[in-house]
Amino acid sequence: MARGRSAGGGGRPVTLAMVAQRAGVSAQTVSNALNSPELLAGETLERVRRAIADLDYRPHQAARSLRTRSSRLIGYGVAPTPPSISTSVLDRFLHALSDSADLAGYRVLLFAAPVGADDEQERYDQLLRDHSVDAFVLSNTHRGDRRPGWLAKREIPFVAFGRSWAARDIGDWVDVDGAQGTADAVDHLVAAGHRKIGLLGWPRGSGVGDDRARGWREAMERHGLPVRGLRQAAEDDAKAAQLAVAPLLDGPGGVTAVVAVSDTLALGVYRALRERGRTPGADVAVVGFDDSPAAALLSPSLSSLHQPLEEVGRACTRLLVARLKDPRAAPQRLLLAPELVVRESSAPHPGSLADPPRDEPPHSRRDPHTPPPPDPPAVPDAHPPTANRTASE
Amino acid sequence: MARGRSAGGGGRPVTLAMVAQRAGVSAQTVSNALNSPELLAGETLERVRRAIADLDYRPHQAARSLRTRSSRLIGYGVAPTPPSISTSVLDRFLHALSDSADLAGYRVLLFAAPVGADDEQERYDQLLRDHSVDAFVLSNTHRGDRRPGWLAKREIPFVAFGRSWAARDIGDWVDVDGAQGTADAVDHLVAAGHRKIGLLGWPRGSGVGDDRARGWREAMERHGLPVRGLRQAAEDDAKAAQLAVAPLLDGPGGVTAVVAVSDTLALGVYRALRERGRTPGADVAVVGFDDSPAAALLSPSLSSLHQPLEEVGRACTRLLVARLKDPRAAPQRLLLAPELVVRESSAPHPGSLADPPRDEPPHSRRDPHTPPPPDPPAVPDAHPPTANRTASE
DNA sequence: GACGACGGTTGGATCGATCAAATAGCACCA
DNA sequence: TGGTGCTATTTGATCGATCCAACCGTCGTC
Known part of the structure; x- marks a missing residue:
């Protein structure tokens, strides 16, 4: 051991x-x-291997990179995220990404990515030329995002965290199945006896928000429940949400439950309820999205959909490594299901009738006497939401 | 323009x-x-510069690195952070770091840093040899951290976010002045008429926690207020805090205000108060630390100390660049003041007696009839906490 | 007017790995 | 024996920038 x-x-x-x-x-x-x-x-291999181990030799990346024009580096642009209640995203995702990349022999190179600036691509190009990064990981993909197309045209490998919401789906991506999440929330609430379940979403036009809204709508329809007039929207801001949710709570037949597409919005619902002298959980069930650290700390604690960010990070690495191995392989898409974490805000009241006994839940996760979901999600080429299946088919 | x-x-x-x-x-x-x-x-320089611009030439890092054994890369080990209410730390800090490093011509290379594992240094060594990183940025420094010593011994440039809490201070660092923050909180509460101000801290032994506790104690003494029996501690957990704060609230002469060393702890105080039928802000003032995104969203919104993480990130880059330029220069330390963000949980009640009229506050920030602060903080070589106190009064 | 000093420039070697092509080693069959 | 077809290994060139030592022209000085 000369290590x-x-x-x-x-x-x-x-x-x-x-x-x-x-x-x-x-x-x-x-x-x-x-x-x-x-x-x-x-025999030779063994001898060389031993020599490598004895001397604790590690190849010099710069030299290797100079010759091969590849660097075992993955570029990741950090975008300035607005301070939201659930900003630990980068934290968890990035750590998983970096960790799994390490294991695969890659390293993550950070750079400051301007959000939607004109010279956005310029920064990617710089990284490419300065450091010969082998690939990119994109996050914060949005409608009209030009990066996937730009990268694809240049045949630069990349994986996006977040599907490309464009008409034509480009490249590999990993995403969290928002629709599945809100559908799970609806199922859960229906099982607890709720019938009038409202949605507090974001204004139409954001891919993520629309997706989560779709899950709610489809699940409601699957259960034969009406959705008309049960949807409201607000920007991702608690105050705005507090105002926007009013019609749902005050309408003639107010809702008994609200699914919010973010924890921030859910908090707005909390406030609106308190404002009316009603108690979240006890009077109106609330389910949020993101499972931000604050969710568990609120009182009553907030049920929320937990995103498997660690898994997303690992999946990104996996897809990227596969892509680097075979640049022309068919694109891979991976939808990971979020996990509903049930807390006080939607738990059946202790002793209440709605309390589902352990042995015979009133509704199974996918209700047997309702038709199966009409269609696979409107995502072309997407694997069905089977969660982390290992590789392609 | 051939760009x-x-x-x-x-x-x-x-x-x-x-x-x-x-x-x-x-x-x-x-x-x-x-x-x-x-x-x-x-004249020659100008001609060359024009040629560079015309061709949009960028030097190839790998080639340069091969020859010079330096890479313009800064290593940053991401540690898995426990999910806390205020985990956007990495987010904000890392973005600022990466951004400012970019401007200085450096890039941040991520790697997975095991927290306190035996082979912790091994990972740093790997990065050094594989990618010839020029320097490291450390974060999450803790008591007994072996990294600063290890790096210093090898003359590897580094800057720590967080002072080295060891007996002998090693290397450059940037930190947030926790003591200053809690002292500001005390000043603010005293100005609002409070006299019995408790501290809810972390168990003794953590550098950060002890520092924040010290600020509270010194400020109290400066104001001539007693501190005996006014300090309790809990792990960084809302439930634990809820229990731990009890003696402060229930004691014979209960406190009228609590300074908590984290927002998570402050939330525990909220709960403890509610449990007793009392209202944060109205009955007992509460000030947290970290200004997590949730702080603004709680009701009542939580006053908290905002850490200038962007500035910390920029400062790290600045110190690092200076260190790389002159490896033997005297070590630099930088203490940045957090900013007290006053919200409902500590705002004087509208119309209440404690409401300090604008023209003649009952207590000025630095009480004239109390002695001046005894000593500069016990941090050797530290710059005085100049920093950006933009809005702290 | 030759000399050294000095600012500015030049060709050649070099960093440590990989690539391409040539070679040695060996078995096999005519 | 000699050619053929392999495989395992070696040799020499190369990636793109920097380092080193030598070079050249100009100026001031003795």
Whole structure:
């Protein structure tokens, strides 16, 4: 074990040539042992491997990169996110991404990505030319996002966190199945006895928001429940939500439950209820989206849809590695289901009639006597929402 | 402007030699124009610069790095952060760091840093050898952190976000002045008429927590107010806080205000108050720390200390660049003041007696008839907390 | 007018790996 | 024996920038 020694940093670096000499072979053979081990005779390979281990040799990326024009680097543009109640997204996602990329032999290179600036692509181009990054991970994809098209045209590998909401779906992506999430919420609320379930969404036009709204609508229809007049919208702001939800609560036959497409909106619902002397959970059930850290801390604690961000990060790496291996393979899309975390805001009241007994839930997750979902989601080429299935088909 | 052309990605790269030919000089001269412009004659420099611009030339990092053994890369280890109410830290800090590093010509390379694992340094070493990173940015420094010492011994430049809480202060760091923050909170509460101000802290032993507690204590003493029995502690968990704060609220002469060292703890105080039929803000003032996105959304909204994370990020870059320029310069430390954001939980009640009239506040920020602060904070070499106190009064 | 000093420039070697092509080693069959 | 077809390994060139040492012209000085 000479590891301790060489980990001692400061000294001269171990080069491929030194390994070659120690193993009694040429430099090229060592290179092959690393990059095309199948070319070597078993015995030679073993000898080289031992020499590498003995010297604790690590190939110098810059040299390798100079020759091969690839860097084992993945570019990730950090966009300035508006302070929202659920901004730990980057945190969790980025850590998972970086972690899994590490395991696959890649590293994540950060750069500041201007949101929708004109020279947006310029920054990607810079990274490409300065550091020869092998691929990009996009996040915060939005309608009319030009990045996927731009990258695809140049045949630069990338994976997006968030489907490309454009008409023509481009490239690989991983996304959280928002529709599935809100549908789960509806199922859960219906099982608890609710019939009038409102939706508090974002203004139409955002891909994510519309998707989550669709899940609610489809689930309602599947249960044979009406949706007319049960949908309101607000920007992602608690105050705006507080006002926007009013029609749902005050209407002639007010709702008994509200599904909000974000925790921030859900908080607005809380306030609107309090304003009316009513209690979230007890009087009107509320389900949020994102499962922000605050959700568990509110009182009553907020039921919410937890996004599997760690899994999204790992999936991005997986898809990216596959893409790098075979640039022309069919595009892969992966929809991961969020998980409904039930808390006080939607839990049946202790002792109430609606309390579903453990042994025989009144409604199973996918109600048997209602027709199956009409169509696979309107996402072309998308795998059905099976969650993390390992690879393509 | 030929920029548009070369931004066209796929094609052949522009090399230094091509620039040299176009400018009618040798390659070395172009290199000098980039790295040591002072060596060139003004006219030549101008000509080379124009050629560079015309061709939209960018030096190839890998080649440069191979020769110089430096990469213009800054390593940042992302640690898995426990889901807390205020996890947008990484978000804001990292974006600012990456952004300002970009401007300085550096890029941030992410890697997964195990928290306190035995092979922790190994990961740093890897990054050093694989990618020849020029420097590191540390965060989540803690008592007994071995990283600063390890890096310093190897003369690897680094800047820590968070002072090294060890006995001997090592290396450059930037930190938020927690003591200043809690002191500001006390001043603010005293100005609003409070005299019995409790502290809800973390268990002793964490550098950050102890620092924030100290600020409270020193400010109380400065105002001539007692601190005995007014301090309680809990782990950073709302439930634990709810229980821990009880003695402060229920004691014979209960407190009228509580300073909590995190928003999570403050939330526990909210709950404890509600549990007792009392209202945060109206009955007992509460001030949190971190100004998490949830703080503004709680009702009543929570006064909290806002950390200037963007500025911390920029400062890290600044110190790092300085350190890279002069590895042997004296270590720099920078304490930035958090900003107290006053919200409903500590705002004087409208119309109440405690409402300080604009023209003659009952207590000025620095009470004239109490002695001045005893000593500058016990941080050797630290700059005085100059920082941006824009809106703190 | 030759000399050294100096600012500015030049050609050539070099960083450490990979690529392309050539070679050695070996079995097999005519 | 000699050619053929493999496979395993070696040799030499190369990626693009920087470092080094030498070079050249100009100026001031003795």
